[in-house]
Amino acid sequence: MKKIEAIIKPFKLEDVKKALHELNIEGMTVTEVRGFGRQKGHTELYRGAEYQVDFLPKIKIEVVTSEETAVKAVDAIVNAARTGQIGDGKVFVMGVEETVRIRTGEKGKDAL
């Protein structure tokens, strides 16, 4: 099993969700986060004084899938979230040792 963590632009969430749904990925966890990469932040203006805001609003998506689905899922996320502009985000993939569905106690792939 793999865990995919994707940091994307907020307005791309709907597209990414749809793309993952087409791979029959049933669930995901989404968090509103703030951060920066190469894009850095942006400047804001308050009463004439300019200041830098480093951390920009992003969305973090977390999905756990089987090994086979993971590759396709990463492609789907990348395609759906890409605008070509700086600040499109990143995708991280990592291994998962165990999954348990709390309601039934199912383990492993059955719990996904």
Added chain:
Amino acid sequence: MKRVDFIKLIILLIGLGLFLPGFSGTGLADDASAVAQAAEAAPLSELAKLSEAVSASKIALDTVWVLVTAFLVFWMNAGFALVESGLCQAKNTVNILAKNFVVFAIASIAFLVIGWGLMFGDGNSFIGMDGLFFLLGADNSPATGDAYNGVYSAMNWTGVPLYAKFFFQLVFAGTAATIVSGAVAERIKFLSFIVFSVIIVGFIYPIGGHWIWGGGWLAKAGMWDFAGSTVVHSIGGWAALAGVMVLGPRLGKFTKDGRVSPIPGHNMSTATLGALILWLGWFGFNPGSTMAVDAEAISRIALTTNTSAAAATLTATLTAWLMLRKPDLSMILNGTLAGLVAVTASCAYVSVVSSLIIGLIAGVIVVLAVIMFDKLKLDDPVGALSVHLVNGVFGTLAVGLFAEDRFMPGTTGDGLLFGGGTKLITSQIMGIVGIGVFTFIVSIVAWYVIKAIFGLRVSKEEEMEGLDIGEHGVEAYHITGSEGRIRPL
């Protein structure tokens, strides 16, 4: 002797009554004793003096009424700002508040420079021509009727100073402009909105208003709109509709397969407070439109206004509950405002029971209208079209149906449901169509001209990031611990 004492007592009491409104320049005791002496010496001149004093006190009382109700209408700007920002997304809050705030300042200047003159100056059936600029035309207010000798004779029926007349009409003009802001929210350029506001308050609203309130062709045709269902709300609504059509919907409002994807408001607490402020403001809007302290009329109008609002609140709640499965708060708020708009034209001419019926209908109409505009792919983030345009039209029709001559004899006559035949409702329809065609066409042209010169919509990127950053460079809500993420350059 006893009789003289009695007269003195009455005169003293009248004197006290005159003194309280603060109009009498001289002292109470001096006045009363002087009047009393005069009464003994020459009863005739005494009578003249008394009648003069009474009329001065009426002017004072009427002026206080007109100004206080105007201040209430002014406060509706706060209501609009809170309703609109609450029903839109957090990322556009600064932009919406800024628009709502400057729009009254724009209205104040535009209406002073030219709007008032176009609306109330003597002229022809279509526009005012005399005393066009800066309220500078000849005027001897508070003289009324035949005694009035000036160029703003369409307003000679109310006995208050010119400045009070102007201020009262100004806050109404401001309301018409602020209706537009909600419908075009979350995507319009700040500058383009400002330019349109100047056009609507300086030209569109005063010209349309001249037709009905300035002695123009619709007034002559026997169309009646007591406090502005058409003049204020429909004109604002038609201009907003044109804006919505030229602008197009917000990104993501309608999916490619044609479904509506809701964009929920971000703060229902401010939206609710705003709607309550508007409800309060309407007690200035409608009862104040008597522009005189006519005790019976202002009491009745306060009651018709409230009854319609209450009835519409309940039917909107019920309609939303039955049709949309839940008693949606945003629909409940829209319902209240719909009831207020719908009774605005007829509030002085109908019975309390009729106002109840008007409100019951308005509450249903507004929910259906919101659904209809979504079906038509016309994106109105706050329901301004459903509230002000649709119910402004309905409220104007309601005069033709529910008016009764007994309330304001010599004005509307009886409506269709009270045996007056189709005469009144025909004039009402003429007004709806005339104002609708004029406002919509001029607005469409104005929006396209603004689009060609300044552009109308913010860029796609800016719309997604929010107009707060794009247009104003700030956010409305800084997250906790924002100190850490902000550093001066």
